[in-house]
Amino acid sequence: MIRFENVSTTYPGQNRAALSNVNVDVEKGEFVFLVGASGSGKSTFLRLVIREARPNDGRVYVAGKEINRMASWKVPALRRKIGTVFQDFRLLPNKTVAENVAFALQVIGKPRSHIAAVVPETLELVGLEGKGDRMPDELSGGEQQRVAIARAFVNRPMILIADEPTGNLDPTTSVGIMKLLDRINRTGTTVVMATHDAGIVDQMRKRVIELSDGTVVRDQSRGVYGFQH
Amino acid sequence: MQLKYVFTETRIGLQRNVSMTIAVVVTIFISLTLVGMGLLLNAQADKTEKYWGSRLQITVYLCNDANIKKEHCTSGEADQAQKSAIEDVLKSHPEVDTYDFRTKDEAFAIFKRVYITDDKDSTISSVVTADDMQESYRVTLKNPRNYLEVESALKGMDGVEAVEDLRTVLQPIYNAITWMKWGAISIAAFLLMAAILQVGNTIRLAAFARRKEIGIMRLVGASTLYISLPFLLETLAAAAIAIVLSGATIGAVMQFVIRDRLRHNFQVTDWIGWADLGQALGAISVLGVVITLIPTLVMTRKYLKV
Numbered sequence: 001m002i003r004f005e006n007v008s009t010t011y012p013g014q015n016r017a018a019l020s021n022v023n024v025d026v027e028k029g030e031f032v033f034l035v036g037a038s039g040s041g042k043s044t045f046l047r048l049v050i051r052e053a054r055p056n057d058g059r060v061y062v063a064g065k066e067i068n069r070m071a072s073w074k075v076p077a078l079r080r081k082i083g084t085v086f087q088d089f090r091l092l093p094n095k096t097v098a099e100n101v102a103f104a105l106q107v108i109g110k111p112r113s114h115i116a117a118v119v120p121e122t123l124e125l126v127g128l129e130g131k132g133d134r135m136p137d138e139l140s141g142g143e144q145q146r147v148a149i150a151r152a153f154v155n156r157p158m159i160l161i162a163d164e165p166t167g168n169l170d171p172t173t174s175v176g177i178m179k180l181l182d183r184i185n186r187t188g189t190t191v192v193m194a195t196h197d198a199g200i201v202d203q204m205r206k207r208v209i210e211l212s213d214g215t216v217v218r219d220q221s222r223g224v225y226g227f228q229h
Numbered sequence: 230m231q232l233k234y235v236f237t238e239t240r241i242g243l244q245r246n247v248s249m250t251i252a253v254v255v256t257i258f259i260s261l262t263l264v265g266m267g268l269l270l271n272a273q274a275d276k277t278e279k280y281w282g283s284r285l286q287i288t289v290y291l292c293n294d295a296n297i298k299k300e301h302c303t304s305g306e307a308d309q310a311q312k313s314a315i316e317d318v319l320k321s322h323p324e325v326d327t328y329d330f331r332t333k334d335e336a337f338a339i340f341k342r343v344y345i346t347d348d349k350d351s352t353i354s355s356v357v358t359a360d361d362m363q364e365s366y367r368v369t370l371k372n373p374r375n376y377l378e379v380e381s382a383l384k385g386m387d388g389v390e391a392v393e394d395l396r397t398v399l400q401p402i403y404n405a406i407t408w409m410k411w412g413a414i415s416i417a418a419f420l421l422m423a424a425i426l427q428v429g430n431t432i433r434l435a436a437f438a439r440r441k442e443i444g445i446m447r448l449v450g451a452s453t454l455y456i457s458l459p460f461l462l463e464t465l466a467a468a469a470i471a472i473v474l475s476g477a478t479i480g481a482v483m484q485f486v487i488r489d490r491l492r493h494n495f496q497v498t499d500w501i502g503w504a505d506l507g508q509a510l511g512a513i514s515v516l517g518v519v520i521t522l523i524p525t526l527v528m529t530r531k532y533l534k535v
Contacts, residue, residue, distance in 0.1 A: 050448070072453075079450035092441060103442075106234050107451035155449070 001159060001190045002026040002049055007058035008214075009044060018044040019055070019214045026192060028158075031185045033201050034194040035225055036211035042194035045211065046161050049192065050082055051075050063158055080108055083152030083160045083189075087167035089144045091136040091151075098123065098132030101150045108155070118154060126150045126180055142173035146180065153184055160184060162193040166200060174200060198225035238442075238459035242435050243466060249431045250467050256427055257471035257520065258478075260420030261513040265479040267413035268512055272505040274406045277498045281399055285373035289315065289366040289383050292390045293333075301387050307364065311388030318382055319368060324375050328368040336362035363390065421516075425524045428464050432528035435460060443533060457529035461522075468521040475517075476510050 004024040010017045019041045026032050034042045047053040048060050054068050061067065063081055070078065091100050098119055105115045123132055126146040136144055145165060152160060162181065166174035178200050185191045195201060201208060201224060208223030209216060243250050291312070292302030304311075319328045337359035370376055380392045436443065446456050483506050492500045 076450040076452045079448060081450075084448045090441065090445060092445070103445065104449040107446045107455060108449060109455070151445075151449075 001028045001030070001063060002192065003059075003061040004045075004048070005059045005061070007048065007055045007060060009048070009053065009055040009057070017214045019048075019211075021058070022211075022214070022216055024209060024216060024219070026190060028190055029185070029188050031182070031191045031204070031206040032193070033204070033206055033208045033223070033225075034192060034211065035196070035201060035208055036217075038196075040211040041214040042211055043163055044214075046163050046192065046194055049159070049161060050079055050084060076108075080155060081158045083149075083155070083157040085145070085148050085152045085160065085162040085165045087164040089136075089141075089148045089168075091144060091147055093136055095136075096132065097128060097134050097136065097139070097147050100136065100147055101154050104151045104154055110155075122150045122154045125153070125183075127176075140173070141169050142176055145169065145173075145177055149177070149180060149184070153189070157189065159190045159192065162191065164194055164196065166195065166197050171199065175203075178204060201225040235455070235458045235462065238439075239462040239466065242439075242459055242463040245438060246431060246435060249427075249434065250463075253424065253427050253431055253464070253467045254471045254474070256420055256424040257468060257517060258474040260417045260424055261471060261475035261517050262478050263413045263417035263420065264516060265475055265509045265513045266482070267410050267417060268509040269479065269483070269501055269505060270406055270410040270413065272501045272508070273498075274403065274410065276501055276505075277399075277402070277406070280499045281395060285370065285376065285395055287368040287370065287376060287379055287383075287392060287394045289368060289392050290390045291315075291364040291366075292388050293361075293363050295361065296390050299390055301385060302390055304387070307388030311386070315366065315383065315386055315388065318386070319366065322379055322382055324371055324379050326369045326371045328366050331365045331367060333359045333362040333364055336365065421520055425520050428467075428521050429524040429528050431464065431467075432460055432525055433532060435463065436528070436532040447533075453529075453533065456533050457525075460529050460533075461525055464521045464525045465518070468517045472514050472517040475513055479509060479513075480506065 002024070003026070004022045007022045008017055008020045022041075022045070024045075034045060036042055044053065048055060048068075049062055051060075051067050051070065059066050059068060062078060065078070067075075067078055092103065095103060101119050101122060102115050105118070120129070120132065123129055126149055128143060128146050128150065131139070131143070136147065139147065145168075149160075149165070160181070165181070166177055169177060174197060181191055181193065182204070205222045205224070208218065208220050208225070210218035210220075291307040292299065292305065293307075294305050296302050297305050316328075319325050337357075340357070340362060368379065370379060376394050376396065380394070383389055383392050443456060483501075483503075487500055
């Protein structure tokens with residue numbers, strides 16, 4: 001589903017490579033944790049998957065297509081197959097919960113009837129039934145992140161990218177979010193999640209890819225956060 | 230594509246930046262009006278040139294006793310030999326189409342008709358006689374543009390007091406029209422530049438105000454067209470208002486200044502008509518759209534890149 005072949009990239013004006021010679025293969029339906037210190041290349045990895053950035057070297061394949069050579073007009077179609085969730089939720093403050101979720105479908109031109117059917121369904125899936133008319137600032141952090149996940153998942157993407165989704169949440173709320181991501185993963189969606197949260201990684205026992213200074217130092221199938229030999 | 234979002238965003242954008250939108254509209258409006266005026270002045274200059282060009286005659290005034298001190302009039306009244314020499318030149322010159330001779334009596338008749346319109350002036354006619362008039366040749370040219378060749382052939386011949394053409398009278402008018410035309414166009418050029426920059430600034434501000442929406446749209450895979458359409462419509466709406474305003478202004482000038490006043494009071498030329506106005510309106514419409522589209526496309530490419 002996601003394949004990195006000898007991927008290296010350096011941000012303009014920096015000497016140190018953000019990623020250097022990374023080889024990773026993520027299968028369809030996998031749940032992968034991306035761990036490592038700040039600046040280790042986790043976010044760069046995720047940016048390459050959604051083609052927010054392009055590598056200087058090597059190839060990135062997503063859903064069978066080499067995306068670093070993809071024409072820019074094809075990028076929107078790629079992104080429709082990928083849902084994205086961030087630490088800071090990125091909800092639109094002047095829209096209700098339901099409107100925030102619907103927005104993702106409206107702007108890619110889905111018919112109104114489809115939106116009317118699928119938005120309540122998705123809100124229910126993330127545990128926000130009955131809260132569609134609330135404004136984002138009326139919700140708790142955990143609930144806001146659920147809205148963001150609903151928005152990322154409402155178009156039923158093949159891949160869900162999550163960049164520190166629990167970074168702003170307390171441990172109890174984080175567990176709820178992880179259960180939700182796990183449930184989404186069980187529907188067949190590939191999930192790649194960058195995180196600092198050792199407790200969550202240890203508890204979930206999923207595949208762990210550890211980055212350090214832009215290189216993969218560990219790739220373990222049922223791993224934990226800390227290094228284990 | 231759901232256009233409701235696009236139109237809502239366009240409306241919100243126009244409202245959010247009311248002062249910017251007004252600034253853009255006014256700048257484009259004034260610059261387009263100046264361009265339109267320049268085009269109309271240009272058309273008027275062409276019309277005037279054509280009108281007078283086809284009527285342009287050269288008048289060769291012959292010497293009489295009054296101007297005996299002039300260089301080529303030392304022998305006084307032009308004699309028959311001098312006249313035949315002049316006629317020989319007129320007959321043989323390739324640029325001369327026709328010519329006719331105007332006697333002193335004919336000149337006096339014209340003088341009376343032009344200058345003596347009522348009894349008060351009649352004292353003039355008791356002082357001025359036909360003998361004070363000058364004989365002249367009225368020369369029609371094959372191509373009025375080549376008047377200088379004929380003039381230079383005749384100037385300096387004995388018995389020729391002066392060679393005149395209407396161009397000396399018309400030249401200041403041509404000059405004034407040309408000055409006004411280029412004045413309007415150069416001021417318009419500066420304002421057009423300002424308009425382009427203003428459109429660019431508006432887009433940048435609007436993109437900044439909507440950066441969150443735009444970020445989400447890009448992430449969920451909205452097409453570039455869909456993302457930039459509200460911006461495009463916003464600036465095109467401003468351009469449309471400006472085009473209508475300047476079209477109305479130019480139309481009003483055409484109706485109230487040229488058709489109602491100048492055309493009746495000064496029948497000295499062919500005045501521009503609705504066809505010329507139509508061309509000017511077409512040109513400013515295209516220009517108005519172009520000067521908003523170009524900065525919008527450049528800025529949306531820069532700020533809304535997927």
